[in-house]
Amino acid sequence: MGLTLEHVDRIVDGETHLCDVTLEFPSGSRNILLGRTLAGKTTLLRIMAGLDRPTRGRVLVDGKDVTGVSVRKRNVAMVYQQFINYPSFTVYDNIASPLRLQGVPREEIDRRVREVAEMLRLTPLLDRLPAQLSGGQQQRTAIARALVKDADLLLLDEPLVNLDYKLREELREELTAIFERGRSIVVYTTTEPTEALMLGGNVVILDEGRVLQTGPTDQVYHRPTTMRAAEVYSDPPINYLDLVVEGSQARIGEQVTFALCAHLEGLAPGRYHAGLRANRFFLKRRTDRDVALESQVELSEINGSETFIHVNHQGFPLVVHETGIRTYKMGSTVTVHADPAQFFVFNQEGSLVAAPEVDPGRTPARR
Amino acid sequence: MEKWENNRAWFLILPVFVIVAFSAIIPLMTVVNYSVQDIFGPGQRFFVGMEWFREVIHDERLHSALLRQLAFSCMVLLIEIPLGVLIALAMPKKGWGVSACLVLLALPLLIPWNVIGTIWIIFTRPDIGLLGKTVNDLGIAFDHTARPLDAWITVMAMEVWHWTPLVALLAYAGLRAIPEAYYQAAKIDGASSWAVFRHIQLPKMRGVLTIAVLLRFMDSFLIYAEPFVLTGGGPGDTTTFLSIYLVKIAVGQFDLGPAAAFSLIYFLIVLLFCFVFYQALQNVGTGESR
Structure with missing residues (x-):
């Protein structure tokens, strides 16, 4: 089954939630909807599920218009941010409930429930009630309820966001394996760029109700076509510096100049925005090309085993991602090094004009 | 030192005791008082034990x-x-x-x-x-x-x-x-x-x-x-x-x-x-x- 959205708009009380969304999800594909909160991710899922009708546009399944078809008549499964299970049913009955409603024979229900329960490691918990489970187990049950249906379309709306860090990592890995085995179209929404990269497949970058960019997750990561897409696909948000190109030289601010190199060579003279992710800034000099940016430390936050240092370089707020735990005094001066060969360059309209070459040995964070 | 802290804890929950006493215990005890005595007037009271309870329980x-x-x-x-x-x-x-x-x-x-x-x-x-x-x-x-x-x-x-x-x-x-x-x-x-x-x-x-x-x-x-x-x-x-x-x-x-x-x-x-x-x-x- 293939799902197509054609020029879908969703307007509620004069407020545009989705604007001209055209997307195609081929059979068996894995798709990540990446966007910040209020980008329209959930709205889009609800339209795909058939819970809401688009204000304009069409939803097609295998070329057939299903825009007005009720959710009850579609073969979809959905997992929510909250842990949604029937409170008075045991885990077993919860997983079995969609099959019972479909009128599947008893033995088959039993076989399928046990199979899915095994896959999500719920077998020892089958007799418990949702209230007796931990958050992670409750969400596993909800995911099992969705998987057991073997639906054509599996929608997951930020399913891991309410779990703690460890459980999230664990469940994400399991989900990746489960998605690989299934035949359904998977649509998974998230706000986290790393999550999109870990799950792989295709990514749809959504911002303020519009599709900014689509493509394979890693390719989009390496070539965000607009500044907005780059911002959404970076955590912490990508850093921008003003860049002025004059002949074969480029200048950042007033003092820092460097020779155009690698992918920057063909740039016409003019003003640009240089984009650089936090993990491409270093406090140590690493290559001869590096530019050194004198900056003041404004804040340093420790996140797990990493440190994010918020600095200010002549009015440009920058975030530097350092591995390991370090402390920096507020107001102290540090020199931030960046390799111009790693710069994304956007023109004044915000479109990508030059992207760094991808070093095949250093694809980010994928497992 | 530890003893002193314990005493202070009692002092801190004293207001609750006072409130509960006035809101529940004292009014309730006056009822208990009446339920076990026969009172004709000030100074004229006789203890009757469970007499009133017996009477009430057998009241059709x-x-x-x-x-x-x-x-x-x-x-x-x-x-x-x-x-x-x-x-x-x-x-x-x-x-x-x-x-x-x-x-x-x-x-x-x-x-x-x-x-x-x-x-x-x-x-x-x-x-x-x-x-x-x-x-x-x-x-x-x-x-x-x-x-x-x-x-x-x-x-x-x-x-x-x-x-x-x-x-x-x-x-x-x-x-x-x-x-x-x-x-x-x-x-x-x-x-x-x-x-x-x-x-x-x-x-x-x-x-x-x-x-x-x-x-x-x-x-x-x-x-x-x-x-x-x-x-x-x-x-x-x-x-x-x-x-x-x-x-x-x-x-x-x-x-x-x-x-x-x-x-x-x-x-x-x-x-x-x-x-x-x-x-x-x-x-x-x-x-x-x-």
């Missing part, structure tokens, strides 16, 4: 008042809880209708209790009451001052009119607290609206319904003002509920000893029933029985 009129009270409270629960849930389910979920419904529902709750009795006396009078006159004109003889069944129906109708809104408001609050995603999930599963009610709404409302059952049981078991104004306990003794009978003993006959003993028994009965209800409702649907 008390037995029938207790049975009447139990029947009344059970009927109140059987009618008001389902009706309140139905009203809550039928109420609009958004828009101006919500405020309109909430105000309309809250109105009976805002009326003083003896005024409610008066309203219903006038409303159901066979000669001039809107309801009483209409029913009689339809050919159905109806007079709550003369016929016990009519008196019961009237008291019950008044009680339901007065207090069902409270149950409805509680149930409505419980319903509104269910995340939208539950309904969506049920819709995606293809569950019927009965299944949604039985397996999502009802279990999710358990907490508020427990409170509703407890409140309505306690309040209806202690009912006084409305039937006192409406029927005065009559005709005969047919609507004499426990508190009306208690007031007859205490104020009407001025038998303070038996009245005090009766009060304590009454209090213990309410406490016992509430405990039983609470325990039962806590265990419903938690799966211990499965």
